[in-house]
Amino acid sequence: MSNVFNLISEETYVEKMDTLNEILEGILVAQGGSVRPTSWNDVQQLVRTGLHKRVFSIGDQLTCQKDGATLTFDVIGIDHDTPADPQFSHSMTLCLHNIFQGVQFDQKEAFYAAATELPAGTYHITIGEHPWVAAAVGKTYQFTLAHALPENGQIVFNNTYNAAFSTVSTYATGVDTTAIETVSVTEGSGGTGLGTINNAGTPADGINSIQRALLGSNNYKESAIRQWLNSNKAAGSVWTQMTKFDRRPDWAATLKGWMADMDSDFLNVIGKTTINVSRNTVTDGGGYDTLKDKFFLLSRENVFAGREISGVDEGGAYPYFSNYSDHGSASTGADTNRIKYSGSSASWWWLRSPDAGYANIPRGVGIGGYVYNSSAVYAGGAVPACNVI
Secondary structure, eight states, X not given: OOOGGGTSOHXXXXXXXXXXXXXXXXXXXXXXXXSSOOSHHHHHHHHHHTTHHHHOOTTOEEEEEETTEEEEEEEEEESOSEESSTTOOOOEEEEESSOOOEEESSOOOOSEEOSSOBOSEEEEEEEOOOSSOGGGTTOEEEEEESSOBOTTOEEEEOSOTTSOOOEEEEESSSXXXXXXXXXXXXXXXXXXXXXXXXXXXXXGGTBOXXXXXXXXXXXXXXXXXXXXXXXXXXXXXXXXXXXXXXXXXXXXXXXXXXXXXXXHHHHTTEEOEEEEEEOOSSSSOSSEEXXXXXXXXXXXXXXXXXXXXXXXXXXXXXXXXXXTOSSSSOOSSOOGXXXXXXXXXXXXXXXXXXXXXXXXXXXXXXXXXXXXXOOTTSEEEOOOEEEEO
């Protein structure tokens, strides 16, 4: 059989495609949709028929309501992302125009997780590697527990990342915020050794990465902020413990899910998107996770700042960020097109990519639009993205 495209001139083909699009538009209207969308259902029908490419442009803005307030989204990509559901082939990517609010990426984690009960008594741990306090490296610290630590219980350092080890607290689970006890830490090797803690950690032995034990985890797949983005639950019900070292974020009791009290007609047109997320090389072995989420944070590559790991594709640069950048090629430098506001002030905001050389630092965008680094324990700007599918 001959190839039909060899028998039709380019001019005739274009003319026929225009006619086909007119027919599709007629079908769309007959089904209750509109090529001049007045509802989110109209927008979805345009996307599903492929007519969104004729109606919308990069940088167009659409709005929805949440908690009685108006949220403004920018169109940042058209057929850029892959729908998780294989029956759909088109997508239109939206990203919140400015910061919703500050949200902690992930909580400071436990340094030790008990596989079995630890009896009351004296224990010690050696600091094999410390990225911030060189004076602590090689030292051993001891503490005495008056109460047994139950199976699956946690021990948490209470010092900040660049301060001396002072006290530890024990918790029955990662969900608990009331400690079983808080005890002093002193230099010494009395009692039973728990092991050596370093940047990588030895999770099989119950020892976490020291970076995550002091400043949280940059593993987006397991993060608290990912749970929040994809939840419609009430405050207090959004977060669940993902790993044995995981601890409840500061916002867990007060912050309802991002999807809670949002326009249902908007949520109904948002489909799951397949995204890749780099994994750090310190604790997670590099490479990437593939996720299927309704709402997600943008990656470093998405905002025209290059790949975090050279061999890992995190979705390419959205046209919104590459077309209007201050730079002619991907750059981590200041870029006015990446600046976002919290209220009237420019503020930094989270990306989903890790700083692959650390276990605790996700990437972000600074107030001047440059690629920014901050530890997961801090509350950075949340800028959700999604796809109409």
